[in-house]
Amino acid sequence: MKRLMIVVPCFNEQEVFETTLTELSNLLFDLIKKEKIAKNSGIMFVDDGSRDDTRRLICDAYKKYSHVYAVNLAGNVGHQNALVAGLEAAADLCDVTVTIDADLQDDISVIEEMIDKFNAGCDVVYGVRSNRKTDGFFKRTTATAFYKLMKWLGAKTVDNHADFRLLSTRAVKALLQYEERNLFLRGIVTRLGYKSACVYYSRQKRMAGTTKYPFRKMLSFAVEGITSFSVKPLKMIMALGLFIILCSLLAILYVLVSFFGGNADAGWPSLMISIWFLGGVQLFSIGLVGEYIGKIYLETKKRPRYNIEEILSHNEE
Ligand code: UDP
Ligand code: MG
DSSP states (O other): OOOEEEEEEESSOHHHHHHHHHHHHHHHHHHHHTTSSOTTOEEEEEEOSOSSSHHHHHHHHHHHOTTEEEEEESSOOOHHHHHHHHHHHHHTTOSEEEEOOTTOOSOGGGHHHHHHHHHTTOSEEEEEESOOTTSOHHHHHHHHHHHHHHHHTTOOOOTTEEEEEEEEHHHHHHHHTOOOSSOOHHHHGGGSOSOEEEEEEOOOOOOSSOOSOOHHHHHHHHHHHHHHHOOHHHHHHHHHHHHHHHHHHHHHHHHHHHHHTTOOTTHHHHHHHHHHHHHHHHHHHHHHHHHHHHHHHHHHHTOOSOOEEEEEOOOOO
């Protein structure tokens, strides 16, 4: 039987921790009883530098239960890096991992189905939301637009799949070979090439606490995702530049015609418009190029993605 490790990134999750621990533990024991996973399977919490009581709660749980493991990071490094930290630590201990958010918005009952698919030979199983009813209008529309854009830009992602997924240890090890600092896991996992499958569920509302993804973080996550996977925006700048050059040729033609036709009035408004418009386009384009250069800068430094303060593990017999 295969040993499962459920990896749970936590950042300021004191409100939900106890419930999450109970529910995941029950699920784990249930799967063990059904002989779907090995007896020494466990839950690995990754404390992503929480500023509230989360770390203490995790440590208490670790002392109390032999199935609880923990990776305590030295500071807050963000959801994606926290996931990698957890996966890396778990890969040495187990045969298969499932990653899930600490607020259990994702339906844990499909984990059993994930394990079945894994036992049937899949290395990657995506948890896919069958609908977005629990999201507000804003999150729903922006998320849908984002997935469409990603697809158009040529990144391979699974629609409506977040970071609720099963990965075999083999897949985790492959994933760890992607050394980029700018991590966008859901774009990389689709590139691993191993056999994959999907399980479907409907997502619940966050049971307590507030989202750790405010609009600012969501936006930077989206920009990260796009610029990590596609250079199309850079090419679009060139196309846009060409297009504007053509337009300005037309404008020049127009100005010449009206000048020689004796009508000089249309002068200043068209001038203002073109200056502002062009200025805007230039600033935007420089910013976009800068985004990529910034990425190159960060990647060349090869900084570690996270620093581990301690790993809480149990003696292996
Ligand atoms: N998270 C993290 N580090 C961060 C932000 C979030 O580890 O800097 C974790 C958080 O504890 C949760 C998961 O990432 O387990 C997803 O966050 P959240 O549920 O707030 O996002 P949402 O569901 O609103 O997109
Ligand atoms: Mg959530």
